[in-house]
Amino acid sequence: MSSVVPDNNKSMKRNGFRFDIKTWGPFIALVALAILGVLINPAFLGADNLSNMLTRSAFIGIIAVGATFVITAGGLDLSVGSMAAFIAGVMIILMNGLVEQFGVGITTVLFGIGASLILGMGAGFINGVVTTKGKIEAFIVTLGTMGIYRSLVTYLADGGTLTLDWNVRDVYRPVYYESLLGIPIPVWVFLLVALVGYVLLNYTRFGRYCFAIGSNEKVAEYSAIHVDRVKTLTYVLQGVCVSLATIIYVPRLGSASAATGVLWELEAIAAVIIGGTVLKGGHGRIWGTVVGAIMLTMIGNILNLTDAISNYLNGTVQGIIIIVAVYLQRASWKKNNV
C-alpha cells in the first residue's frame, strides 16, 4: 500500500502496525550498513567515529532537507553546491572587510551569518520566481544558476582561494568544532533543521500543498492553492538550508574556492531519493532524507575502515546503493498499485 501522506489510512490504524518496505527500507539499509561497519571494525560505533560521521553528514543532510521540499513539490534544484560556494565566498570577503570596522569579534561573524541567510533566501527566490513566472523547467533554470554561482565564486577568488582572516576564524571556529551536551554543533543544527522540516512537511498547509502540487499541479490549481507561491517558497527554503549548511561549513576550513561544494547537489538529491522521496514529486519523507544523508557518509566511512575495497571506489558503492534503493522502491510501488 502506498500511504502518500504519511498518516492517511485506516488500515494502518486498525492493524496497529503494518510493515511497509517503502517507509522502513532506508532505516533497514542503515542498520545493515552499521552492522557491516561494526563487523569490519568494532571502533565503527565508537562515540568518536559516530560523532565524526554525523558532523560530516550534516552539510549534505541540511541541504537535502531543503531539497526534499523542492523535489516533493515537483521541482529540482541543481544550483545548491555552487550556491554554497558563492555564499561562502561572499561571507569570507565580507567578514575580512568588516574586521577593520568592527574588529575581530562576534559582531563580524554575525554580519557574515546574516549575509549568508539573505543571500541564500535571495538565490532561492530567484530560482523560484524564474521557474514559476518564467515557466521554464527547474532543471534548466537551476542548471543556469549553478553555472552562474560557480563562475562568480571563481571570479571573486580570482581563480584561487579566499581565506578567512585567521583571527576571525578563531572566533568562528567553535560553530563547527565545539559540542553542546556532547553533541557537535553541526549535528544539533542538522537535527533542528530536520525536525522543523518534518513538522513543516507533514503538519502544515505548506507541506500538504507541496504534496498536492508535486502530484498534480492542475488539481492544486483547482483547489485554490497559490501554486506559484508555494513552489517559490520551496526554493527559498532550499536557499535557507544551503545558507545554514554554509554557515557551519565556513569555520571548518576557513576558506572557499572554485572547488567548494562541487557535486553537493547530486549528493543531496541522492540522499533525498535514497530516503524514499519520489523524484518526479508528490511524495516526500524528511526522516528518509536524513537517513539517506547519513548513509552516504557512512559508506565512505566504512570504506575508510577496511582494506577490502579501495576508498577510491566510494563513488561506485554510493552509485550502486542509489540505484538499488530506487529499484526497491519502484518494485514495491508497482506491487501496491495493482
Added chain:
Amino acid sequence: MMSAPPILLQGHRISRSFGGNQVLFDVDLTLHAGEVHALLGENGAGKSTLVRILSGYLPPSSGEVNVSGEPRRFRSSGEAEADGVVMIHQELALAEQLTVEENIFLGRELRRGLFLDRRAMRARCREALIELETDIDPATRVKDLSTSDQQMVEIAKAVTRDVRVLIMDEPTASLTEREVQILFSLVSRLRKKGVAILYISHKLREIEQIADRVTVLRDGHLIDTGLAEGRSKEDLARLMVGREINEMYPDRSSVASDAPIVLEARNIEVPGAVRSASFTLRRGEVLGFGGVVGAGRTALCEAILGLRQRRSGEVLRNGKSVSFRHLRDAVRYRIAYLTEDRKGKGLVLNMGLRPNLTLLNLRAYCHPLISRQREAHAYAEAAKRFDIRLRTDVSTAGELSGGNQQKLLLAKVMSIDPEIVIINEPTRGIDVGTKQEIYRFIRDLTESGCSVILISSEMSELIGLSHRVAVMCAGVLTGVLEGDEVNEQEIMQYASGIKGVGVNEQRRA
C-alpha cells in the same frame, strides 16, 4: 430517371459492445459516391463508435463493412486508408514538434533512393494548402499553429491521400466561420470528384447547408435515414433528442420571483473561447448551461472564477463588482467549482481520501498545525452526508469507483460551505444510481438557499434540473430560456445557432 450513384462504403447491421455495455444496435449506413452524408446524434448516441468502425480503428462486435460491395475486415486504420477510406479526427492527431509538411507525409514520405525527397513533398504540400486557401507555411512546426490551422493541416493531410471516402468527425468544432466556408467549398469540390463524404456535426445549420443525405442515431439505434431534402432542422433536432424526461429528476424547488440576484456576469470575453456572454443567477435557482462541447461554457465559468484570463467584462456578486484573480478569491466569496475533469483537475489520485477532502479548505483544519483528528472527523461526516461507501482496502482516491470519486469531489467542493456552486458535467461516467443521488443533492442545495450553475451536455439533465437554461454557441451566449421554452428542441436550436442573439453576426462573419 437517373440511377443512384454507386455505393462506395456500406455498414451493414453493425453492433458494438464495450464490456457489457452495448453502444450500437444493428446500424446500417450507406455512402454513395459524390454525396455528403450527415451523421447526427446527441453525445453518446454512438456516432464516433460507428465511424471508428467504418474507418478501421475498431472492429465491430457483429455486422460487416463493405467497400464497393466487397466485405472487408479492417485490422487497422492503415488498411482502411489503403482502400481509400480516410478519417479526420475530432481530437487532432498531429505530431506537435514536426513541421506541417512532415506531418502531412508522416508514414508515407516521398523518397529518392535512400533519402527524403523534400522538394517534392514541399510542392505537394503547398498545393494542398493552396487548395484550402490558407497561408500556412509548410515549414512551420505544428505546435506553433492555432487550433484551427491545425485542423486545416489535418484536412490537408487527408486530401493529399488518394481518398475515396472521407470521414469528418466534427471538423468545424475549432474553425472560424470563414474557415468553415472554405472547408465547405472544398467539400463540394471533393463531392464533384466523386468522393463520398461522411460528415458528423452537432450544428444543424451546417447540415442544412451541405448534406445530401442524413442519418440520425439515438442511444445507439438508427432512428432515421434518407435524403436531406424535406427534413427540416426542427425535425432533425426532434429526432435526435426524442426521448421523454422520466422520473430521474426530483421536483424542482421553487424560486421566489423576487429572489435576489447573487451573481451577474456582464459581457464576458475570454480570448479564444468566449466572445460575449451575460447572465444573472438568482438565489435558490439552478441555472443550466447548454451547448455543444467547445461552445465556451467551461471557459466562461472558469474566467469568472479567476482560473482563466478574461479580456473584458464585469462580474457582480450580490450586486457589487468583484474581480477574482485566483480561485482563492472566488472561494472567499463563497463560490465553489466542481470541475468536469475529476481525475485531471479534481482529485489527487495518489493521495489519501482525507487529504483530498480537506485540500480546498485546509485552513479550517489547522490551528496552526494540521489536526489529523479534525480531518478524520470531517471525513467521517462527509462519508455519511455524501454516502461514500468503500471497499475496506481503499487508501487513495485513485482506487475509488467513478461514482465515489465524484462524491468525494463533491464533498471537497462543499467543504467551503458555498452559497454558489458551479457544477460542470456532474454525472459524466458514473452509474445511474449515483446520478440520481447527485440530482437529489442539487435539489437539496437549492432548497437550502444555495444557487447552482449547472453545465451539462446531457440535455435531459439540463431540462430536468434547471429553472432556466442559458445556451451557448461558438463562444456566444445566444439566449436564456425560461418556463416552457426550456425544452429540447429550443435548446438545440439555440445551441446550433439557428436562433438567438448573435446569429446574424455569425452568419455575416
